[in-house]
Amino acid sequence: MLNYWNSTWSLDEKQCPCDIHLCDYLEEKQFRNKTIFHFGTGNHHILGLRNAKSGLNNAVLGITASPDEYQAYIKLLIENPTLGATYKAYFGDIYQLDARLLPDLDFASLFHVGEYRTEHNDKYGALTDTQMIMLCASRLKPGGEILFYTGSFAYDKSFEAGAEMLRSQALVEAGEYKSLKIFRKKG
């Protein structure tokens, strides 16, 4: 069986501010017309919604492994069709990501690395955390960024993957923004 998330997540800035901090980052730096891949939409879909409201015209592709969160997206889109112009969400396991289906990215927000990857994913040959991160890194444009969440309970996994990216010299550390750790592709 797919290692799906049989749960749902409402916006909770105190417990998990990462999506809000990503919205703040994009708005504060005025990133426009960018391509963003977002791991973990939540049932609130705040990134897609705030991006649409901001007028920054970034194209956001979100993934959720929660049937409930996906249903929330379907409802949002039916009630607000203009949202679909800049925000697409799909249901699936990020550890089955296929590089052939990912566009060239300006940002990949991988806030939940290591939180949900278990031996259940191994049963169907899914990617490991590091493989998934390196795949996203390979789809980044020069100057594109991978963002991790320093408040994740599995942040040590992101940290290890970050070290691996540095070793491969594909990306460099590019500081932090609020709770987010940034790695930037050279070039």
Ligand SMILES: C[S@@+](CC[C@H](N)C(=O)[O-])C[C@H]1O[C@@H](n2cnc3c(N)ncnc32)[C@H](O)[C@@H]1O
């Ligand atoms: C704790 S929620 C956080 C949601 C949102 N990023 C936030 O911070 O408010 C974790 C998110 O990861 C997603 N998720 C869990 N396992 C996943 C997987 N294997 N592939 C894709 N998304 C997954 C869930 O669907 C959910 O949206």
